[in-house]
Amino acid sequence: AAAVDVPVSADLEAGYGDPGETVRRAVGLGVAGANLEDELRPLAESVAAVEAAVAAADAEGVPFALNARTDAWLRGRDRPREASLADAVERGRAYLDAGATCVFVPGDFGEDVIVELVAALGERRLSVIGLPSVPPPDRLEELGVARVSYGPYPQRLALGALQDAASYLYRGGVLPSDIRPLN
Template sequence: MTLADTAAELRHLHDAPELLQVVNVWDVVSARAIAALPETRAIATASHSIAATFGYPDGEQIPVDLMLDMVGRIASAVDVPVSADLEAGYGDPGETVRRAIGLGIAGANLEDELKPLGEAVAAVEAAMAAADAEGVPLALNARTDAFLRGRDRPRATNIADAVERGRAYLEAGATCVFVPGNFGEDVIAELVAGIGDRRVSLIGLPDIPAPARLRELGVARLSYGPYTQRVMLGALQDLASDLYGGGVLPRDIRQLN
């Protein structure tokens, strides 16, 4: 299967009636562990988690070469489509997407940082133009930070902004629109109504409904960002505390590495 075929498959997974759940990974061993599950249809990298792996804070502080090297290693290590979190494009969305595709990436996240709409749309257009030039139908998960950066605004303002931006990103070629935030069914229903059925992507946070309900609401995709790594680190820290307290390793350790 060519990368173009893999990207087309990933786009189809966003369009299919079933909710696409992507568990975020940050290195080769975490990617292989998730890809080995029969339920896994695709995986996504988490930029926050990759940056933390190398000791960098989130927010494009990690050198782009280092980030791309890791997402390329992940793509080479698994047989399922990989969507890479490319933050805001590291200063050049088109070139960053072009390089990611060269490393085997079939999809990407691109965030708008709530920049002026024209500038944000231009970034999506540059990403899709780069993908078209490479002959790959990239599955672009265009992220709007309407809620993340609009915490002091009325909820109705954030919904309207997310809908306006989401429609513009879809028009520019995005596959779906990622609206991260911790909100309930009422907001999700308005986002789906405004942006489109099977066109909204969310992150699994405490107030987000269960996957089965998200499917009923018309959501296309659910991811988990840095929280998967945080769960793993919490388990590691808990194990260490237990060992320091006189405990022993459990007997049922799975050999996943």
């Protein structure tokens, strides 16, 4: 956060055992927002974590954007669509009521699920992850989504390309002549 002139959002996992203290320390470092995961822990425990994070940020006296993540879709893979959707909505509403700025529901689902989540949580209250079945950013904006992130996927793309190039070179290939300079 000290190295850039733009707001920094941190991935604080599930709060590292103390969501309030973790947020307090992140704010002290200049972090302007964070993701906080529920890991599908019991709802009351997850709501308490959101409340502690919000209270800690408020106590620091700075604006802080808490993106409360529910793993209802990711960890509920074997459940029917309706069960994952209902769980995401219940948890999302509880996190918003506890003071979260928006709710992050990562999953590889289509526009129909996004429409239902926005209807249940409110416009500009839903964050999603960009995956193959998720619409492109301009369509997400039209649907009322607040935020799209790509998580580890840009890194996976880059490392996959590096792995492919290394394999090609190892087999006796040469570097292509059209490599674009990045610096």
